[in-house]
Amino acid sequence: MNFSREIRNLLLALLIGFAMVSLSAGYWALVGKDGLLARDDNPRNVEQETRLVRGRLYDRNGTLLVESMLDENGRVQRNYLFPALHSAIGYASLRYGVGGIEAAYDQILRGDDRSSAWQTDLFHIQQQGSDLQLTLDLTVQQALWDGMQGQQGAAIAISVPDGEVLALVSLPTFDPDQLDDQWDVLTADPSNPFFNRALQGQYQPGGEMQTPLMIAALLTNQPLDLPIVDGTAPYPLDDLEITCAVRLPIMSLNLSDGYAFACPRPLVTLSAALGDQQLLEVFDQFSELQTIQLLPTSALSNTATPSSLATLDTPATITYNVLGQGDLTATPLSMAILNTAIINDGNAPTPYLVSAVRPPDSGEWIPIDTIRPPIPITTSSTARQMQDLMRYTVVNGAAQNAGRPNLDIGGHASLAYSGDTTLAWFTGFTTLGGRRGVAIAIVLENSSDVGLAADIGGATLVAAQTVLSLTPP
Amino acid sequence: MNAQEIVALPSARPVNGRGAGWALLLIGGAFMGVTNVSMTLQGDDTSSQWVALLVWCVCAIMGEWWLWYRLPKHDPLMFPLVLVMTGWGLITIHRLLPTFGERQTLWLVVATLTLCVVIALPKLFQWLRNYRYLLLIFGLFLLLGTILFGTNPSGAEGAPQLWLGIGNLYFQPSELLKIILVAFLASYLAEQYSAFRAGNLFSENRRWNISPRILGPMLLMWGLSVIILIWQRDLGTAILFFVLFVTLVYVASGYTILLWAGVLLVLAAGVVAYRLFDVVQLRIDIWLNPWLEADGRAYQIVQSLMAFAAGGTFGEGIGQGYAAYIPVIHSDFIFAAIAEEWGLIGITGVIALLATLVMRGLYTASLQRGRPFQTLLAVGLSLLIGIQSLMIMGGVLKLIPLTGVTLPFFSYGGSSLVMNFIIVGMLLRLSAENG
Numbered sequence: 066m067n068f069s070r071e072i073r074n075l076l077l078a079l080l081i082g083f084a085m086v087s088l089s090a091g092y093w094a095l096v097g098k099d100g101l102l103a104r105d106d107n108p109r110n111v112e113q114e115t116r117l118v119r120g121r122l123y124d125r126n127g128t129l130l131v132e133s134m135l136d137e138n139g140r141v142q143r144n145y146l147f148p149a150l151h152s153a154i155g156y157a158s159l160r161y162g163v164g165g166i167e168a169a170y171d172q173i174l175r176g177d178d179r180s181s182a183w184q185t186d187l188f189h190i191q192q193q194g195s196d197l198q199l200t201l202d203l204t205v206q207q208a209l210w211d212g213m214q215g216q217q218g219a220a221i222a223i224s225v226p227d228g229e230v231l232a233l234v235s236l237p238t239f240d241p242d243q244l245d246d247q248w249d250v251l252t253a254d255p256s257n258p259f260f261n262r263a264l265q266g267q268y269q270p271g272g273e274m275q276t277p278l279m280i281a282a283l284l285t286n287q288p289l290d291l292p293i294v295d296g297t298a299p300y301p302l303d304d305l306e307i308t309c310a311v312r313l314p315i316m317s318l319n320l321s322d323g324y325a326f327a328c329p330r331p332l333v334t335l336s337a338a339l340g341d342q343q344l345l346e347v348f349d350q351f352s353e354l355q356t357i358q359l360l361p362t363s364a365l366s367n368t369a370t371p372s373s374l375a376t377l378d379t380p381a382t383i384t385y386n387v388l389g390q391g392d393l394t395a396t397p398l399s400m401a402i403l404n405t406a407i408i409n410d411g412n413a414p415t416p417y418l419v420s421a422v423r424p425p426d427s428g429e430w431i432p433i434d435t436i437r438p439p440i441p442i443t444t445s446s447t448a449r450q451m452q453d454l455m456r457y458t459v460v461n462g463a464a465q466n467a468g469r470p471n472l473d474i475g476g477h478a479s480l481a482y483s484g485d486t487t488l489a490w491f492t493g494f495t496t497l498g499g500r501r502g503v504a505i506a507i508v509l510e511n512s513s514d515v516g517l518a519a520d521i522g523g524a525t526l527v528a529a530q531t532v533l534s535l536t537p538p
Numbered sequence: 539m540n541a542q543e544i545v546a547l548p549s550a551r552p553v554n555g556r557g558a559g560w561a562l563l564l565i566g567g568a569f570m571g572v573t574n575v576s577m578t579l580q581g582d583d584t585s586s587q588w589v590a591l592l593v594w595c596v597c598a599i600m601g602e603w604w605l606w607y608r609l610p611k612h613d614p615l616m617f618p619l620v621l622v623m624t625g626w627g628l629i630t631i632h633r634l635l636p637t638f639g640e641r642q643t644l645w646l647v648v649a650t651l652t653l654c655v656v657i658a659l660p661k662l663f664q665w666l667r668n669y670r671y672l673l674l675i676f677g678l679f680l681l682l683g684t685i686l687f688g689t690n691p692s693g694a695e696g697a698p699q700l701w702l703g704i705g706n707l708y709f710q711p712s713e714l715l716k717i718i719l720v721a722f723l724a725s726y727l728a729e730q731y732s733a734f735r736a737g738n739l740f741s742e743n744r745r746w747n748i749s750p751r752i753l754g755p756m757l758l759m760w761g762l763s764v765i766i767l768i769w770q771r772d773l774g775t776a777i778l779f780f781v782l783f784v785t786l787v788y789v790a791s792g793y794t795i796l797l798w799a800g801v802l803l804v805l806a807a808g809v810v811a812y813r814l815f816d817v818v819q820l821r822i823d824i825w826l827n828p829w830l831e832a833d834g835r836a837y838q839i840v841q842s843l844m845a846f847a848a849g850g851t852f853g854e855g856i857g858q859g860y861a862a863y864i865p866v867i868h869s870d871f872i873f874a875a876i877a878e879e880w881g882l883i884g885i886t887g888v889i890a891l892l893a894t895l896v897m898r899g900l901y902t903a904s905l906q907r908g909r910p911f912q913t914l915l916a917v918g919l920s921l922l923i924g925i926q927s928l929m930i931m932g933g934v935l936k937l938i939p940l941t942g943v944t945l946p947f948f949s950y951g952g953s954s955l956v957m958n959f960i961i962v963g964m965l966l967r968l969s970a971e972n973g
Contacts, residue, residue, distance in 0.1 A: 068789050068790070068792075068903075068904075068910075068913055068914075068917070069904055070792070071788060071789040071792055072789065072900050072903055072904050072913075072917060074794075075785065075789065075900065075917065075921070076896075076897065076900050079893070079900075079921075079924045079925075079928070080893060080897075082924075082928040082932075083889050083892070083893045083928065085932070085937060086889060086928060086931045086932055086935060086937065087885070087886060087889050089932070089935040089936075089937045090846060090877065090882060090885045090886075090889075090935055091882060093843050093846035093847055093935065094846050094847060094849055094850050094851065094877070094881065094882045094885075095850070095851065095882070097843070097847065098847040098850060099847075101843055101844050101847035102844065102847050102848060104832070104844070106832050106833055106840070107844050108841075108860060108863045109844065109848055109859075109860045109863075112860050189855060189858055
């Protein structure tokens, strides 16, 4: 007796057991692999992220704005070097993901777009993203940021004729370097610091609606110098009293002066002269401007953006929108775009934020060649007439604080009302000869100080003028 | 008995000559060397790994030389297979937990010396056979000692108290108990098997006619397993003991129905234990659905499965991956660490090495012509390695509920390594003494 049958059966059973273990290992390594690796609680994902070197961000002059540094454990720390750029750039956090520009260009910054990813995997090369050169200018941004300190609101400056966004501020904001510590406080903050007001904030345009109306007036050859009796008087709208941007005695006022001081009555008179059809065209065009996006919505805050499309079915609704207090709302971005058209012969350049990309294994910046068709707003002659009206506003009107000696600055300062609060707007431009220049839009929340808004605008335009005058066209 | 009855296991042909053994050892050494070079090139401090390789080489050369000197007819594959597995485990432990790697290197020396002693001990099997009851009593005293004075090297509260400790030196008696048990059962069953085979499980009127000679020890073993489970909460050892016993009784008696009875008993014990013991309930719940508590009680098994997924086919590479996230990675879950580094290819290698060793062990058993004690001893020792490997590999892969046993030769653990080397030493002696 040598137990051969039993030993053979045992061996068979054990081999079946080993085979089942092999098959099970094969299942988890091949079939169930993707689902397991994609799980949120897979620490490998976090480990890989901590070792991923995101691309750096530079301003238009090559100044380093954001960098990723390796610590002694080989983990990457993202450093945001200038507080002035926090709201413009967004954040990249291991725990909370990405936002703003960091989100919009996440694939490029992570290096996911590079075709050599398999080599990175095979040789365990630390994944490195490409650098981006932004259109933002640190000097202009700093000027705008400094001016906006202590305020809540948004501002944006765009260069003409190229459409480069030179500065972008949204307040209140957050410190991306402190996000892990402050996330709960920030997300609970009712003022929503993650909401990019400059790009998404749907504000009542108030007196800023006068600019597209004046463009329509110029296009239809409306008389600008006819006096309007009691043109400076407040205009009652429900329980609101819409006033000029600055306090003025009751007196007659023509349309040019009415625009200069952002008074409501002359514009209501103008709207009657333009007629409903003309007004609807103005409002349509204004609505279209709100659809232009600088960054994809997914990269911005998840806060719902209200619709800016107006319902213009009654005369009362039309009056509300003429006064900028109706359904039509405006982002600072759209108001800046409108002003770029005024200094660019009626055509607004499509704005953009990133100008070039530099792969990690290359020292050369590769320009991002995207077709950016201009946005037609008005005619060349109308645009030039509008420039003069706005220059007049800075010299004699409510936007006088924007004026700076020896600089060609035009602008418009006005008030808007939103619920119980007042908004102070300034939109304007500076020119550098030809069609070169910079357009700006600023809105201050809970403020009726249009002078301050204009002053911030003027200071920023000075900085932009200085920077651009050093750059050849 | 005639030669026809000796069934040559199809994939376990006799291997002759020293060349194969030395060649396999050379491959194992080269494998470790390449791994060390790779780790060194990655900039890690690998000095202790090079020391481990040196120690491994000395153990391999001395052990192999001693084997050929003492047992010229031994199975030439077993020792090299064991050394390759131990070496692989050693470098994996070094990379995961260098301090444990250094300790394991020392244990390799102790284990190799122990193996050399086992090979050289005169009349070992005669002694084991003659003093089986003394051995069993000794084993039970060890178990009693563990129940009374058991501790855990980690000092963690609630951790199984499966060790006996003197100072900083810890020993897991259940590891030795496994060998004692196999020796006892082999000896007992070698005397009883002819009686089993002469009778029949059913009487003439189709009623159970099971001999107390079978039923008695079967219930005794079942009771011993239950004691281990209740007092020590050591599910793995309890199952291992019982499966081992049932299988050996099957081999001795030839009654397949006993295997099924054993399976039913394990299932019945499992159901009762599920209701009575938290530790069993936890293991079963986690096995059935680990995803509900992936961040809690099932963290270990979920992370283990992720290691297999991360390893894929070719693995993350030497020294790569994040297997260290798995708790007790160096011991029970070293299989998952190897999966992440070496992928499916490495896992297949591990399984092939273990399966080959078990096959050589069973082949050795089949060669013990007319020596039932040696046959059953070889079967039992081979089963110890085979079943324990399947239990932990299956558990780590969620194929079966997780039982806290080590992966033979790969896992960290001094007692486990030394006892497994003793097992191999005995198998080597049996392979050399056949016929």
